[in-house]
Amino acid sequence: MEINSIEQYHEVYQHSIADPEGFWAERAEQFIWRKPWKKVLKWNFKTPSVKWFVGGRLNITENCLDRHLATRGAQTALIWEPNDPSRKARKFTYKQLHAAVCQFANGLKALGVKKGDRICLYMPMTPELSIAVLACARLGAVHSVVFAGFSAVSLADRIKDAQAKMVITSDYNARGPKNIPVKQVVDDALAMGCDTIEKVIVHQNTGGAVQMKADRDIWWHDAIKGRRKSCKPTIVDTEDMLFILYTSGSTGKPKGVVHTQGGYMVYTDFTFRNVFQYQEGEVFWCTADVGWITGHSYIIYGPLLAGATTLMFEGIPTYPNPGRLWDVVNRHKVNIFYTAPTAIRALMAAGDQWIKGRRMPSLRVLGTVGEPINEEAWNWYNERVGKKRCPIVDTWWQTETGGIMISPLAGITPTKPCFATLPLPGVQLSLVDANGKEIHGNDVEGMLCIKYPWPSIIRTTYGDHERCRQAYFSSFKNLYFTGDGARRDADGYYRIIGRVDDVINVSGHRIGTAEVEDAINKAPGVVESAVVGYPHDIKGQGIYAYVIAAGPVQNEAAFKQLVLETVVREIGPIAKPDKIQIVPGLPKTRSGKIMRRILRKIAEGDVFNLGDTSTLLNPEVVEDIREGAVGG
Numbered sequence: 001m002e003i004n005s006i007e008q009y010h011e012v013y014q015h016s017i018a019d020p021e022g023f024w025a026e027r028a029e030q031f032i033w034r035k036p037w038k039k040v041l042k043w044n045f046k047t048p049s050v051k052w053f054v055g056g057r058l059n060i061t062e063n064c065l066d067r068h069l070a071t072r073g074a075q076t077a078l079i080w081e082p083n084d085p086s087r088k089a090r091k092f093t094y095k096q097l098h099a100a101v102c103q104f105a106n107g108l109k110a111l112g113v114k115k116g117d118r119i120c121l122y123m124p125m126t127p128e129l130s131i132a133v134l135a136c137a138r139l140g141a142v143h144s145v146v147f148a149g150f151s152a153v154s155l156a157d158r159i160k161d162a163q164a165k166m167v168i169t170s171d172y173n174a175r176g177p178k179n180i181p182v183k184q185v186v187d188d189a190l191a192m193g194c195d196t197i198e199k200v201i202v203h204q205n206t207g208g209a210v211q212m213k214a215d216r217d218i219w220w221h222d223a224i225k226g227r228r229k230s231c232k233p234t235i236v237d238t239e240d241m242l243f244i245l246y247t248s249g250s251t252g253k254p255k256g257v258v259h260t261q262g263g264y265m266v267y268t269d270f271t272f273r274n275v276f277q278y279q280e281g282e283v284f285w286c287t288a289d290v291g292w293i294t295g296h297s298y299i300i301y302g303p304l305l306a307g308a309t310t311l312m313f314e315g316i317p318t319y320p321n322p323g324r325l326w327d328v329v330n331r332h333k334v335n336i337f338y339t340a341p342t343a344i345r346a347l348m349a350a351g352d353q354w355i356k357g358r359r360m361p362s363l364r365v366l367g368t369v370g371e372p373i374n375e376e377a378w379n380w381y382n383e384r385v386g387k388k389r390c391p392i393v394d395t396w397w398q399t400e401t402g403g404i405m406i407s408p409l410a411g412i413t414p415t416k417p418c419f420a421t422l423p424l425p426g427v428q429l430s431l432v433d434a435n436g437k438e439i440h441g442n443d444v445e446g447m448l449c450i451k452y453p454w455p456s457i458i459r460t461t462y463g464d465h466e467r468c469r470q471a472y473f474s475s476f477k478n479l480y481f482t483g484d485g486a487r488r489d490a491d492g493y494y495r496i497i498g499r500v501d502d503v504i505n506v507s508g509h510r511i512g513t514a515e516v517e518d519a520i521n522k523a524p525g526v527v528e529s530a531v532v533g534y535p536h537d538i539k540g541q542g543i544y545a546y547v548i549a550a551g552p553v554q555n556e557a558a559f560k561q562l563v564l565e566t567v568v569r570e571i572g573p574i575a576k577p578d579k580i581q582i583v584p585g586l587p588k589t590r591s592g593k594i595m596r597r598i599l600r601k602i603a604e605g606d607v608f609n610l611g612d613t614s615t616l617l618n619p620e621v622v623e624d625i626r627e628g629a630v631g632g
């Protein structure tokens, strides 16, 4: 353990600020470097360019796997809990996981995968997904995991943007009572002109029927047949790409956030061990999907780098009943449990009978991530799940930050509901006003920025560096802008308020309003649309869509159904609007910009407090919209 008291946290924090290079070099030394770095950090936020451990060479899987073989080869590295609770869990020791990764890497190699190739992973939550991620990294290939809930259109967009050479997928995705045909989505995506794809590897998960295309599709079990279970790691430069992960922003299509090797490794390991105060031998369970950054950093890389036992769950929290998560905790004696507020709220709403008899004595630490947690959910988590004896870490971070940035250290930092509390060592925060002026002192509120690089900061957006500069480094000079607003209270504790840009956070999933609007506009009979978020009891935020129809709508229900189906086809079920209002027009400024402020107010139900609307180009539509607002 590195930090074990609050005094020590403050000391370490001061040291990390006074001497960032010395601080992170010390953290990096424990790893296997095939060539030492020459300089710890080179950076500027102008272009931007950030390089950590410059000149160093390594392979991250050697650090996740090989490094542990001598000391904990027989320890469980990965536990897999299947969707169907009557099926047996699968377990891999470090030795077995190493062998599985090597074998699959050899299979990939035989199919021509080499350093720098982009490989798209579109898979359910199976051990093979983690194995595929690590096998790519073993060869220095770049993984781009696409959440298996995205539609064929979204998958095709991501494959094309990354110019991926291969897709790795599964036959079906078993989620609750459903068996979702995953391979079919890949086939549909590839029919949309993904010319760079040469091969598709298909893992047989549920064994349901699939169409295999000759010359293109290969079964996973055939790809590994006869392959050796050892594979020399490809040694890469520390600033070579490790992965691309697409995420939504306030404009345009999702962008491919790029993370590199050494910095990401050092940071995910450091944050995993310190935030959760991980103790040797503990079982760690993060309920996120590997399709999101939380799964990358805290199901796969962080825990394996630390030599922990990481649990992966295929199913959903409410199947076969809302006691499932607690059953899994008991079944596998989970010590550290990390989930999203939306799951907590959903299980809280399902009623206490599902948690009452489930004691969960193994639990030691609880964590949350992905969205602000409300006080009621925090208290329920603390009292019912943690039985008031488990510290809660409310961890704030982003796809772009690679790892946790603001969080209590479990059991060390005194917590307050709704507060992510204090920055981790090496994280230099700054709250700024609209002009980019830093707001000093406590009991203040502003836009959350970061003024100094940390090792796992976003390096670029794939194929479009200017977009990275624009999105994160151009709002305020010499600052990384998070897109979030935050409050610093009298104790210097941070509370995240939420996005200040056009991104909404639905059940912990980031969704760009522009993306949803683009999708809705493709529905037949739609002229224009505007999408905003509104407070939602379970999801945190819901999606409210204002839609202008081409002519009189005869059948409103059918029209709305078409809008929903179009969004599902273009993006996926996660982006489905919760409310749709057909409107005669949208409030616009004289320069033609949609006045979202007014639309947000109406969606929130605050219809009599719209502020000044007289400067609008078309103030008359506001009355119509107000009258037709969808309540409840």
Ligand code: WTA
Pocket (backbone or CB within 6 Å): 247, 292, 293, 294, 368, 369, 370, 371, 372, 373, 394, 395, 396, 397, 398, 399, 400, 420, 482, 483, 484, 496, 498, 499, 505, 508, 509, 510
């Ligand atoms: C939000 C997820 C409040 C925030 C790791 C951020 C949070 C966005 C918290 C990133 C938290 C994440 N409290 N809000 N503890 N954690 N967020 O990229 O708005 O999927 O900008 O990364 O989620 O979402 P992303």
